[in-house]
Amino acid sequence: MIVNLDSDQCYQAVLTRDTRFDGRFFVAVKSTHIYCRPICRVKTPMRKNCQFFSHAAAAEVAGFRPCKRCRPELAPGNSLMEVSSQLARNAAYYINQDFLADHSLAELAEKLGVTDRQMRRVFHDEFGVSPVEFWQTQRLLLAKQLLTDSTMPVTSVAFASGFQSLRRFNALLKERYRLTPTELRKQQNKQLPESFEKFSFRLNYRPPFDWERLLGFLSQRVIPHVEAVQDGTYFRTVHVKRQDRDFVGHIQVRHEAEKHLLSVRLSDALMPVCAIVLERVKRLFDLHADPITIDAALGTFGTQRPGLRVPGSFDGFEMSVRAILGQQISVAAARTLAGRLALRFGTPLQTPFASLTHVFPTPQRLSSATVDEIGRLGITGQRSKTLIALSQAILSGALRLEPGSRVEDTFAALHKIPGIGEWTAQYIAMRALSWPDAFPHTDLGIKKALGLSSPKQILKLAEQWRPWRAYAALHLWNNLEKKS
Ligand SMILES: [Zn+2]
Known part of the structure; x- marks a missing residue:
């Protein structure tokens, strides 16, 4: 489930509160039903109580609620390269863009050029949840951030987080977090800016x-x-x-x-x-x-x-x-x-x-x-x-x-x-x-930085940087700036 990580590595990351793994997985604690970022400052849970999830949605669907201390909604996202299927990756991209607020699952599948069924299967294999569950988690976590950090009225929070009605917002919040918007609001930071204008994500x-x-x-x-x-x-x-x-x-x-x-x-x-x-x-x-x-x-x-x-x-x-x-x-x-x-x-x-x-x-x-x-x-x-x-x-x-x-x-x-x-x-x-693997191998700057003129030779040399050739290109351009 968690790409390139086993549970020993995950637990080690939790023990050391390793920032490198922030957002790459979440640790759920069976005794408290809470899930955390690996960098969480609360007391380290016992190994036997831990369960690891690569996505917040999978932890939530398994019955865990987000931690109030480390706030999973603020964790960095997963690199799309870590998702092995391009189809699942593209579906996740559109869901993150709130595509399902205006479109059906069938329309999403059509955009990706596959059948509805195929999309659901591939998505579930990759993330362990359905596209809708994935989207619900994104929306709830955004709502949680707005309720905790801003003075935005609850109805506006519901709409901004992609909910069509306040009733559905309240219902999902209750089901997943066992909280009402007002209860969530109580967790608010005491030094909030007074006007909403000053609010920053x-x-x-x-x-x-x-x-x-x-x-x-x-x-x-x-x-x-x-x-x-x-x-x-x-x-x-x-x-x-x-x-x-x-x-x-x-x-x-x-x-x-x-x-x-x-x-x-x-x-x-x-x-x-x-x-x-x-x-x-x-x-x-x-x-x-x-x-x-x-x-x-x-x-x-x-x-x-x-x-x-x-x-x-x-x-x-x-x-x-x-x-x-x-x-x-x-x-x-x-x-x-x-x-x-x-x-x-x-x-x-x-x-x-x-x-x-x-x-x-x-x-x-x-x-x-x-x-x-x-x-x-x-x-x-x-x-x-x-x-x-x-x-x-x-x-x-x-x-x-x-x-x-x-x-x-x-x-x-x-x-x-x-x-x-x-x-x-x-x-x-x-x-x-x-x-991340795009590489403008005919670029004059790249030719100059490498001291090579044949595009064929350049492409061959760039093989070693796959699948991160775009980053290599940026480094090459920076090398050039230093020289000139
Ligand atoms: Zn936590």
């Missing part, structure tokens, strides 16, 4: 975490009017669709190094879709990664820069547009063009920040733009055509740029778009799909 990660380099990467590539990095904080505008309703607002993300977490503040308008927004923040900052495993697999790279992360994307379409604009021009020039595109085709938005004024253009808007209109911004005709074709491929459903997509299908769809070559496809897979 906490997203834990497994250390080490090279925040400086990650933020540096994003800061060089911010899209003017849409994103900003200031005083070590990342800001951006957000547009999310749920049940055909548009939610727009802005977020800010800060690092709290001593607590091993990112603190995320959402504008009020985004609270009903907080599950989706938070999942995207996790993917942008690569919070699911298991750095110890990755660093060990990468040898000297790992020792040189422990905890180096691969920057993901908040929005796969936006990131891919930026990648296309950046073909064969400097990072700074690409940033300027992306800013012009946002200003011309994006939607104006009022925020308290002078640098955030627009929401990035949607595929709908760009697909209806003409080559001339885009060309007036200083973007070449060929690239304008590529941007329009990309937008159309997304609208038609032929292309999906999110981690739950099948990598092979995405590569095939990307290669059909004129102007998207191997480099762009690999780079999009690395960042929009968070595919």
